[in-house]
Amino acid sequence: MPIIFGTDGWRGLIAHDFTFENVALVARAAARFYKRQKNADRGIVVGYDSRFLSDKFAETTARLFASEGMKVWLTDRISTTPQVSLAAKRKRLAGGVVITASHNPAEYNGFKLKAGYGGPSAPADIAKVQKTVRAFEKKLPKRLPKVASLDEYLKEKTLRYFDARKEYVEYVKKKIDLNAISKAKFKVLYDPMFGAGIQTMDLLLKDVDHIHNEHNPAFTGIDHPEPLGEYLGELSQRVGSEGYAIGLASDGDADRLGVIAEDGSFIDSHRVFVLLMKYLYEDRNKRGTVAKTISLTTMVNDYCERNKIKLIETPVGFKYIADLMANERILIGGEESGGLGTILHIPERDGIFNGLLLLELMAKKGKSIGQLSRELDDEFGPHRYRRIDKPMTQERKDAILKRAAAGLTKLDKYPVTKASTLDGYKFFVDNGWLLIRASGTEPLLRYYAEADSENKVNQLLEAGLNL
Incomplete structure (x- = not known):
């Protein structure tokens, strides 16, 4: 079964396509890529999550990198993706790998690629690794370096363990007012x-x-x-x-x-994003561009316009946000699925860090999270949001996208005022919008809607589903 890469690496079913043999193949392909990157001589970091066999898959990955002549920093325990990304940046390494399937069910595992700047690898770089994987699937090179045992690499100090969690905790203590x-x-x-x-x-x-x-x-x-x-x-x-x-x-x-x-x-991620954006700008006095995916709330647009903050909208996917964070001063950047990065941290999503920053906000304001959320309605007017992932046949999917591509003049009783094709098809109505886009990895369409009432959100979604 072919190894299929997604937006940040490869995911598969454990013991089906996510096997030790395939992990070794992908690790070798990744090593060939990282050996050509800046700081390749300083090595690579490998971490792993809490899934079945993640530690063993990480050891296999580490051994393959070591066999290719790279120094390897292997986490000595379960580690979060942000902990691995932080290590890659602070140790000035070529990049990193995390054995994780993120939010997928327990039977999945995955192979995430990380850049040396401390965030997701760029799509173009992931494509290069995928290309090498494809070549290796057809035919492995005749002369491959011998893969030694973990103990041998530890003895010769090509590979070393380190405590990514400890380094992360010490770092966060300096960034958040605990x-x-x-x-x-x-x-x-x-x-x-x-x-x-x-x-x-x-x-x-x-x-x-x-x-x-x-x-x-x-x-x-x-x-x-x-x-x-x-x-x-x-x-x-x-x-x-x-x-x-x-x-x-x-x-x-x-x-x-x-x-x-x-x-x-x-409290949905739209509100969390706006609360943290306001806190960084108004209370932490931080300045920079705001970056958001096209599926994130228009409260962000309103706030940036009001305060003359530069705003960049991107297609859906944190990889686009991370690329901006790596190349310019971004105050905050994020997406509707709960991932966001800030100027206080590395160019990476981080659930723990952002949760602590939210607690800091509550402590400094002396307000509950519920009160802070209600105040957003007072400031921006009511904003309600819902997303539906609708499985369907490829034929049905293509038909809906074709109708959307032709343009819509109405959604239910609401006239369409403008449209965007930045990612999928986004249609704006007064005080609302609907976005329809195809999943890149699953046979389904994603429908996103925001409006000034729950009823209107449901009407917009229903109109999209009935195309």
Whole structure:
């Protein structure tokens, strides 16, 4: 079965296509790429999440890199994607690899590629690795370097273990005002969803309770380790009934954040983005360009226009945001799926860091997350949002996209005022919009809508579904 790369690397079913043989092949292809990058002589970092066999897949990857003559820094325990990215940047390495399938179900694993600047590898670089993988699938080179044991590489110091979590914790302590959070005496409940964020938040917060904070590769009781409202039922119930000030959740590799308010309601990533943007600009007095994907709330557009802040909109995918963060001064950048990066940190999504920054905001403002969210409606007017992922045949998918491409004049009873084809098809109406785009990896269409009422959001989505 061919190895299919997505936006940030390769994911597959464990023991089906994600096998030791295929991991070794991809690792060798990645090594051939990283050997040609800046700081190749300083080596590469390899980390892994909490999934079944992730540590062993990481060891295989490390051995393949070492066999290709690269120095390897291998994490000595489960590590989050941001911890690996941070290590790549601070150690000035050629890049990094994380064995993780992010928010996919437990039966999946993956191979994420990281750049030396401390963020996702550029799409063009991932394509180069994919091209080498394709060539290796057809025919491996005749003379391949011998792959020695882990112990041999450790003895000759080609490979060394290090504590990525410890380095990360010390770094975060210098970036976030943990003292202000401590003084606020928030009752916080954190849910790492059995992912790579386990046993990290308690090293940063004095008063924090946890659920799903142990190593459980089966993710028992969790369909998807993804911090969206539909997967955070237990966190929501406990926060709402046990007097917690906030619930924070991170996904399988801890680069995305989910937030539950004190009443148990889910605070979506649009509101989290706007709250952190305002805090960085107004209270932290930071300056820079704002970057957002096309599917993120227009509250961002309104705020940037009002404050004369440069705004860049990108297609969906954090890779576009990270590329901007690596090349210019970005105040904050993010997407609707819960991933965002800030000027305070590396050009990477980070659920734990952003959760702590949100706690700092609450502490400094002396307000609950629910109150802060309600104040956004006072400032920008009501904004409601919903996304639907609709599985369908390729024929049906093509037909809908063809109709969207031809242009629409109305969505339900609402006249279309303008359209965008930056990524998919986005149609604007008064106080609302609908975006239709195809998934790059699954047989489905994604429908996104924002408007000034729940009813209007549903009408826009229904109009899109009925094309």
